[in-house]
Amino acid sequence: MRHTAILCVRNEGAFLLEWLAHHRAVGFTDFLVFSNDCQDGTDTMLDRLQAMGVLTHLRNDGPYDKGGIQFTALKAAAKHPLVKKADWILPLDIDEFVNIHCGGHTLGALHAAVPDATAITLTWRLFGANAQVHYTDAPVLDTFTTCAPAVMYWPWRAAMFKTLYRNDGTYRKPGVHRPRDLNEKKLRHAQWVDGNGDALPDQFKTRRIFSNYGRDNYGLVQLNHYPLGALESYVLKAARGRAVHSDDMLGLDYWVERNFNTDTDTSIQSLAAPRAEAHAAIMADADLARLHTAAARWRKAEFDRLLQLEPYRALFGRLLMTPPSQPLSRQAAQFLVHHANRGKRG
Template identity: 60%
Template structure:
């Protein structure tokens, strides 16, 4: 089985080795990475990883009128690492596949869902938990407080990424789900949620978020470390969004994702071969005479970039707000339902966009 993970990165060398080690231990066999106008040495790290046979690296430097993410997806559609794969996932570097079944690898997940064309990996938001400074510690070990299993608002917390079979049912990659369904095949496509339940036909062609009233994580979840430490968040906000049409990283983004209500250490199970394999792979990469110093350089770059941003009042103001704002709390069901009712009315009355 050949499973390819697609990833786009910009100035994220400090997180790269942990993400790769975890997903190789999970069972991904191929990695196709695009780098965008890096200043921290991420592109040099990817060149070295390509030399070591870990991945394929393509530079995706701009300008990109549609945004670097869509430029990457369009280019990747025809790449052999994509066309030759059995399974595909487009991910971000702050998203970690967290499998709960069997030996916690893709092989075990696919054995649990043998009829799946696509598996919706619902985000589980991991909050900041009060972390302030940039530290060179694994993200998965640093941030272990998350959102509850189910809650209704904000609806973005129920978004998913799609792990899907490359069987021709879909002909193009997308951000949250595959696009361009093949009319001859998509009617037979079978979608399942992260708890192994068959999903309705609406998921085969248009849905991008899960049913909030269910536990969508019994077999697999997608740990989403969207915030990180407060200092790292400033550097992330300075970098900007990969999607041209997406809103900026600001206080609204922070508040809608800073849930630290439930401890979830499932990705760190100490008796799991996945955890030990991931740690061993990470240590092996850090020990490389080229990768190790480049990783250290990327961490130092982030700290220097934060210090530079703090010389400007708008960034100091944002950092001050982060320090003053407590963790977000989930809304009581009746308040969330009130918001959802109005959202549904807005969707139903919105004018139809002409393609």
């Protein structure tokens, strides 16, 4: 089977090769990668990887439709031959890593565990900054091992998922969190399951983008999400803007809702050996090794540049003063949900 991952990147060359190595080890056969407005050489890296036959690279330089950069890329992806011939499709971000807990920890093992599923929700597990202040050129998966507990009651973003779905015509277009453009005639054949392999109600087939609160959704598979990185990296992310709304500068609100470090999860190291082998094969290319080093150096230089500007210097200072986030109790979360529901009714 052909498993196609769709990725959008900007100035993330320092993380690209680890991400690729991991997902090749997981079992993805094809990668369709869009880049835009890169200053760190990410686009040049992608050109080299395409020449090596590792992935397919498209520049997403605009103009962009009203949905923004990422939506424009996904709209183009829906028409691309690589997506059309895929058996399974999963749109991902560079800070998301598929983590399969069953069998040999590959996509094949996941499908064997839920053979009738046509869509599998991969719920985020949020990994915090792990007290890392300075960016270092070290693997993300080795550096950031502290995370939110398996059971979270708040915020709702902690329960968001990405959807690995069969390309059987039920959905005509990929979306950020779930496939889009539903074919109503095929909907009755769709079988959605969660990360535990449990069947999901029909509302997930048409509209849901987050799993239910207050339960462990990670029995078979989870999506390790590293949205923050070290404090220095977060300043660069704030300057880049949101993936969907790139003009919105990130602040402490985004940080506080994701910087959970109460638990430790190293289960993704189940693929450490094949990931290292895949990474070594890629880094054996002298051009890629040089480009990776240049991208890592760019991050340090860009942080130094940004800290000369008041908004980013102030943000970095606030990050230094902000302690790790604490998960809310069920009671506190219920209080917030109660008032959220009142607000919807009002």
